[in-house]
Amino acid sequence: MSNNEVNVIDREGAARPIEWEPEQSLMEALRDADLPVLASCGGTASCATCHVFLEKEVFDALGERSEDEIELLVDAEGYREDASRLSCQVGFESHLDGLTVTLAPED
């Protein structure tokens, strides 16, 4: 059992911890935990079915979003400029341990 845990708040508002392994993107961790993340592009910033909201401090600490990611997100349901990320574009970082991720609503 890894110590790398992420707290996920699902679309019903329920929270639960999931494992996040190094080498995995956040999307892969969500998908392996059977969360309803379609990820229909397999993690290439081409769809937007892995849209999540991150806490402000985490969001700010991550790198800039690519133009593709922004263009996909701005039209997504519930888009928030200071919180929305495609979870496939968020790579594992040890300092993200314990982070809270909220699944965005489905379109």
Add this chain to the structure above:
Amino acid sequence: MVENHATEPIIIVGAGHAGVAVAAGLRTRGWQGGILLVDAEKEVPYERPPLSKELLKPGAPEEPTLLRREKYYEDKAIERIGGLTVESLDRAGRTVLLSDGSRRGYHRLVIATGSRARALPVPGADLPGVQALRTRDDALELKRALVAGARVVIIGAGYIGLEVAAAAAKSGCEVTVLEFQDRVMSRVTSEPVSRFFESLHQANGVRFVFGAAVTAVEGTDRAERVITADGSSYGADVVIAGIGVVPNQELAEQAGIDSRDGILVDGHGLTSDPYVYAAGDVTRFTSPWDGASQRLECIQSALAQADGVAEAIAGGAPKTTEIPWFWTVQHGVRLQTAGVRHPDDETVVRGTPAEGKFSVVYLRNGRLSAVDTIGGLTDFRPAKKLIAEGARIDPALAANPAVSLAEAAAATDPKN
């Protein structure tokens, strides 16, 4: 005969996107019975799109992303058999014969065998040096062959051919693409998009020969040149045929399950046998969007079908279905398509192709049927939504990139 099939597992043949998604979908829906995933390949199932994109790039990691980490299958009690195929199917006895000679009974069978590269139908096509690209091993072998100075001849200017052309050019190869039609990606897109990508490739050193009918591959011990109908000869160290795919439907076909360029399935992936389902590239089905009979090579469709199969077997609610969509990246430029275009759809260009960022909108009887986005994704998601709604769009409004597609649809007279 004793009816004990409920104690038998669901056997899934094939571990691409569709097969793995059926297994995952069954467990998500609380399926308690056994699940057996039979995979012709030995490795843990992986993503296919990177094979012709990221993986071929010089210096890129050689491990494609896994569809699920290895531990997932253990955690979910999904039995995985790698390196074996299913040889035949006994529908009456509900068993399959595996290539190691063993026989396994099933409660339900799911055929998710995908498709394979269409073989080049000319003499010499089996010479070493003529390569296909469907698996991780194919991709790694091809990558080793793409060395600076190598003469690479690609037959077919579709997605795969052009993605390989881009990677080969990037690796310093001398690249020639032979295409029977008069433009690239003619099957999937319109003239303005074809011309844009043709220029992009040419600017990166790729040479095209259109109207080229390949008649032979020649060489002594391996491929040395490709010959076309007009007698031209193209020297080659590597030959790649990207001339489409054929569905791996033999297992179903030999067992007498209805197949016609794809295993025929209904909206829940059920075949003509009530105990056999199919999902992914191997299927032919009626589009819920426009009623067309189609076989799609598309992850979105594979996942949606897998979801339908899991729902039919285990019950539970289906996930939201997206409009089919497709993407390719060539020389760093992304072409992303929502919907399935018909060749006779009206074509409207939004923006200026010369600027490298534009869209092409396709209208069928005044309704949005598909959108190509090139170098940007602004129109992509709104388009999916509008296509699903069957939105009408005035062509003049659609042509104005300053007006969003949603605004254009809202401003269009519904009686147009």
